[in-house]
Amino acid sequence: MSTAALAGSRPGAREAAFVVPAISDTDFRRFQGWLHAVAGIALADHKKTLLVGRLSKRLGPCGVRGWRDYFELLMDGGRPGELQIAIDLLTTNETYFFREPAHFSFLAEQILTRFDGSEPLRIWSAASSSGEEIYTLAMVLADTLGMGRRWEIFGSDLSTRVLETARRAHYPMTRADKIPPAFLKRFCLKGTGPQEGTFLIDRPLRERVSFAQINLNETLPDIGMFDIVFVRNVMIYFDPDTKRQVMGRILSKLKPRGHVFVSHSENLHGVTDRVEIVKPSIYRLK
Numbered sequence: 001m002s003t004a005a006l007a008g009s010r011p012g013a014r015e016a017a018f019v020v021p022a023i024s025d026t027d028f029r030r031f032q033g034w035l036h037a038v039a040g041i042a043l044a045d046h047k048k049t050l051l052v053g054r055l056s057k058r059l060g061p062c063g064v065r066g067w068r069d070y071f072e073l074l075m076d077g078g079r080p081g082e083l084q085i086a087i088d089l090l091t092t093n094e095t096y097f098f099r100e101p102a103h104f105s106f107l108a109e110q111i112l113t114r115f116d117g118s119e120p121l122r123i124w125s126a127a128s129s130s131g132e133e134i135y136t137l138a139m140v141l142a143d144t145l146g147m148g149r150r151w152e153i154f155g156s157d158l159s160t161r162v163l164e165t166a167r168r169a170h171y172p173m174t175r176a177d178k179i180p181p182a183f184l185k186r187f188c189l190k191g192t193g194p195q196e197g198t199f200l201i202d203r204p205l206r207e208r209v210s211f212a213q214i215n216l217n218e219t220l221p222d223i224g225m226f227d228i229v230f231v232r233n234v235m236i237y238f239d240p241d242t243k244r245q246v247m248g249r250i251l252s253k254l255k256p257r258g259h260v261f262v263s264h265s266e267n268l269h270g271v272t273d274r275v276e277i278v279k280p281s282i283y284r285l286k
């Protein structure tokens, strides 16, 4: 059995180095099956190292020495909150402001210009991660529609850890590089003193946003109907059957002729026939 020793925090420290146990194929398959059943995430066979890398830090705090014991602890609920911690660690949350900017230009130029204002415009960021997609949308809506019109954004994710960051709306300045400078100035507050090097999304935008933890792999709660859904860079983690089910649930929350945005590396071919393609990665309910 191969092992990898984690270096101690102080060179020469006398406490015994924590040794990460290798995971057997059988135990890996247990985690694989569980993650798929819970989140719909298909963890490929070659992702063993990823799983060990992300979860090994939990063995010590949970007082277990091996993967079988950790899995059993997750299953028997012996440690409240541990399931969510494991899910948070296993989801990939990469995101940034103005990711895939062509989507936001299309939204502003082709969709928002036709908004008649008879009902509030509702947008759902359905795998929002830490909120950058949500606040990008808020900036674009504030810029295009203004704050006098009725619009709102709803953000959800499976991971509670990233949702906390999204709710705080407080980011290191290093995350701001893709935000147009004029938007940064209009919609963000620059941190000073102890907050130096950070920025906060300004309150009027934060007030247009609400959040909930939602697992797209389960029946959706009552969240109302939306004009537009952004569900980008999440379906890549699902197998074809899960994609079909997730998209079915999402489309049930879309108003007639509503739009769905997926990422440029995803498409809905073979996933649903209830939408028509507007341009690659942008769809409309038939």
Ligand SMILES: C[S@@+](CC[C@H](N)C(=O)[O-])C[C@H]1O[C@@H](n2cnc3c(N)ncnc32)[C@H](O)[C@@H]1O
Pocket: 038, 039, 040, 041, 091, 092, 093, 094, 095, 096, 099, 126, 127, 128, 129, 130, 133, 156, 157, 158, 159, 162, 214, 215, 216, 217, 231, 232, 233, 234, 237, 263
């Ligand atoms: C790579 S991020 C995408 C963030 C953002 N949409 C973007 O494109 O930048 C994928 C997000 O999907 C979430 N996710 C994974 N499985 C999910 C599920 N079953 N239900 C809801 N969210 C899920 C993860 O927690 C993660 O935050």
